[in-house]
Amino acid sequence: MITIAGAGVAGLACGYELAKRGEKVRIFDRAPGLAGNGCSWFAGGMLAPWCEGETAEPEVVRLGAGAINWWAQFTPVTRRGTLVVAPPRDQAELARFARRTERHRSVSGDEIGHLEGALSGRFSSGLFFEDEAHLDPRQALTDLVNAVKSLGVEILWDTQAPDRVDVDCRGMHAHLPGLRAVRGEMALIHAPDVHLTRTVRLLHPRVPVYVVPRGDGYYMLGATMVESDAPGPVTIRAMLELLGAAFALHPGFAEAQIVETGSGLRPAFDDNIPRVQWRGETLHVNGFYRHGFLIAPALARAAAAHLSPQRQEAS
Known part of the structure; x- marks a missing residue:
């Protein structure tokens, strides 16, 4: 069983990628549900990697390039640029x-x-x-919850995560140095x-x-x-x-x-570049800045590769 702290866009995306690889996943979130739950609920929902390149580092543009097709797997995406x-x-x-x-x-x-x-x-x-697109982030989060549940992921709302989890996606609540x-x-x-x-x-x-x-x-x-x-x-x-x-x-x-x-x-983080990094026995997925929906798919895949290296991604 792989445990995840945080059921925002990062935690849900990680749960989805891990479950696709056949892992058993449990997600904890202290909020009672999706509504009003952190930055993800108030996001713009722009899947605009090339526009973001105006201020973002090239790494962010690269990470966001595949986001449109990833989200389109289970939620409506408006591809009108x-x-x-x-x-x-x-x-x-x-x-x-x-x-x-x-x-x-x-x-x-x-x-x-x-x-x-x-x-x-x-x-x-x-x-x-x-080539850019947008989505409704609240609908996308709802559809992502349904997608992870269909893969057997257990989401425990209104529940504090245990002291030790495998993946920490709690944003500012993770209290990481330099965040x-x-x-x-x-x-x-x-x-x-x-x-x-x-x-x-x-x-x-x-x-x-x-x-x-x-x-x-x-x-x-x-x-x-x-x-x-x-x-x-x-x-x-x-x-x-x-x-x-x-x-x-x-x-x-x-x-x-x-x-x-x-x-x-x-x-x-200081360089505004997200990180997937180990601290002790916990893998932290954090530092999304203003690019949560854009880079969550790529970082979730990277996290899943760390935690489930022997399993191939489901087609």
């Missing part, structure tokens, strides 16, 4: 983004209108990352009069923002990264920045209803 735009005064930001990333093509204002009719006439140029918290904040809004079909990133030198469609007029707004270990509700500053940037993207967001706000403490 990522559109990156900037206001006229911030065209230098768009050029800088293009220099720091790969797998994109430049698009004109007319092409932007063709890709997203709601943005027609609003931006003169942009970048289109055709720091980066606070992320989000808003879920309902704007039925705005029709976007793919993730759109609006560049700004101070407050870049991404807008991720959730379907039926719902959108997730995010982008804040604050070096802080203070939990709690979303700050007024963050909310003003997110909503102001959304309005700059499309004025129709001014009439949106704020459905939910939330924040989470993302675990990150």
Whole structure:
């Protein structure tokens, strides 16, 4: 029996990969269930490795390259790419983004209108990352739970993990040396009069923002990264920045209803690169920073290879 502490995206992905190899797995989580459970619940759900290359190390891009197909095994994935735009005064930001990333093509204002009719006439140029995708993280977590259970994995909610486990995926609760918290904040809004079909990133030198469609007029707004270990509700500053940037993207967001706000403490090491590392008899899978759904599949496969080296991955 392989035991895992933490039933966020990291712990569930590890459980899935180990169970596929025929291992018996038990996952512990002190939360009563998925809802509101850590950073995974408030994630953006962008599967955008090449966009992330703008600030992330090449290792993160490499690890995230296979995430789309991994998630598509058991949850809906919208493969419509990522559109990156900037206001006229911030065209230098768009050029800088293009220099720091790969797998994109430049698009004109007319092409932007063709890709997203709601943005027609609003931006003169942009970048289109055709090979990227997004998912609904809450639906994906629910589907991942069902997938691991179908493989025989036992999930013990509302249960403290024992002192010694085989895999520790508890994020900040793992208390690893060198691990720091980066606070992320989000808003879920309902704007039925705005029709976007793919993730759109609006560049700004101070407050870049991404807008991720959730379907039926719902959108997730995010982008804040604050070096802080203070939990709690979303700050007024963050909310003003997110909503102001959304309005700059499309004025129709001014009439949106704020459905939910939330924040989470993302675990990150000093170099912002995730790690799969042994500490004593426990394998720690941690440091996902802002890339949880993107890199969880690759790190889970690496963890499974450590713990179950003699078993082949199931086809």
